[in-house]
Amino acid sequence: MSIIQTRNLRRRFGDVAAVDGLDLEVQRGEIYGFLGPNGAGKSTTINMLLGFVPPTGGSGTILDADIETQSLQIRQRTGVLPEDFGVYDRLTARKHVEFAVDTKNAADDPAQLLERVGLGDAIDRKSGGFSTGMTQRLALAMALAGEPELLILDEPSSGLDPNGAREMRQIVTEEVDRGATVFFSSHSMEQVEAICDRVGIMREGRLVAEDTIDGLKSGFSSPSKLRVGVDSVPDAVLQRLRGLESVIDARTDSRFIYIELEEEAPKAPVFSTIEDQGVTIGEIGTKTASLEDLFASITTGERSAENPVEVRQ
Numbered sequence: 001m002s003i004i005q006t007r008n009l010r011r012r013f014g015d016v017a018a019v020d021g022l023d024l025e026v027q028r029g030e031i032y033g034f035l036g037p038n039g040a041g042k043s044t045t046i047n048m049l050l051g052f053v054p055p056t057g058g059s060g061t062i063l064d065a066d067i068e069t070q071s072l073q074i075r076q077r078t079g080v081l082p083e084d085f086g087v088y089d090r091l092t093a094r095k096h097v098e099f100a101v102d103t104k105n106a107a108d109d110p111a112q113l114l115e116r117v118g119l120g121d122a123i124d125r126k127s128g129g130f131s132t133g134m135t136q137r138l139a140l141a142m143a144l145a146g147e148p149e150l151l152i153l154d155e156p157s158s159g160l161d162p163n164g165a166r167e168m169r170q171i172v173t174e175e176v177d178r179g180a181t182v183f184f185s186s187h188s189m190e191q192v193e194a195i196c197d198r199v200g201i202m203r204e205g206r207l208v209a210e211d212t213i214d215g216l217k218s219g220f221s222s223p224s225k226l227r228v229g230v231d232s233v234p235d236a237v238l239q240r241l242r243g244l245e246s247v248i249d250a251r252t253d254s255r256f257i258y259i260e261l262e263e264e265a266p267k268a269p270v271f272s273t274i275e276d277q278g279v280t281i282g283e284i285g286t287k288t289a290s291l292e293d294l295f296a297s298i299t300t301g302e303r304s305a306e307n308p309v310e311v312r313q
């Protein structure tokens with residue numbers, strides 16, 4: 001069953017098409033990572049899903065409720081961690097969570113929720129003095145109130161230290177285990193790779209790729225990178241390497257030669273070209289495409305013509 005569905009969803013701000021014909025479909029129980037560079041349209045999408053910004057075209061439903069006419073109902077059943085969460089400085093963490101619990105007509109114990117996000121010790125502190133990470137944890141505790149069916153988290157790990165980011169991942173996993181669906185936007189490839197079932201990548205208001213992480217990686221025609229330790233770098237060696245048909249680029253920092261090769265190109269000609277110049281080869285390292293490389297490739301459009309991941313233009 002679809003928990004989030006949009007059809008040709010659009011939003012313009014003056015001349016800017018912030019979201020430009022978005023078809024999303026997120027299934028129950030999924031952890032869906034929503035990625036894209038700055039200004040790609042992620043927050044605008046989330047704001048439309050939650051009824052904070054009206055669409056200029058298209059339609060959408062969350063939990064079968066219309067995003068334009070039934071947003072109160074949607075927010076009642078959804079836990080939200082907004083991008084720019086602002087605290088009431090003079091209210092304690094407990095008061096914030098009590099407010100969230102009341103709004104949801106729920107019966108959660110604020111102390112338990114705050115303990116869960118690692119703020120047990122700060123429960124009666126005024127939140128005006130909270131650090132960025134503590135504020136983010138407080139926002140998460142509020143989002144968890146009432147065991148929502150759907151969690152929409154806008155950049156949940158921003159401001160969190162590595163422990164906080166790990167705890168955030170753990171909480172997301174626990175929420176999905178109890179039956180929730182999680183939709184979150186992120187710039188953290190590490191975070192996304194660690195927990196997402198599927199990712200959608202936005203670029204200039206459009207969904208330009210959508211798949212599982214393994215699917216994206218396997219469908220991605222990636223060059224391989226070689227790092228070759230050398231005892232010297234004669235003048236001609238880089239030029240000769242660049243002259244090889246399968247070599248995209250060759251650089252050096254005098255201790256290593258870094259070679260970018262066409263996908264699955266044989267490496268032997270590279271080594272023989274280097275050795276022919278009287279160079280002794282030492283340590284050899286290889287690197288395959290990371291999610292980071294993939295993201296860069298998809299969102300900058302480089303090699304997109306040969307990129308066989310699902311592309312919706």
Ligand SMILES: Nc1ncnc2c1ncn2[C@@H]1O[C@H](COP(=O)(O)OP(=O)(O)OP(=O)(O)O)[C@@H](O)[C@H]1O
Binds near residue numbers: 016037
């Ligand atoms: N209220 C607004 N008024 C005018 N333009 C806006 C408004 N909100 C968003 N935009 C524009 O819409 C585009 C998409 O912005 P959006 O905030 O949705 O991107 P994003 O993917 O969330 O970016 P980031 O990763 O930086 O948060 C940008 O060009 C932005 O300047």
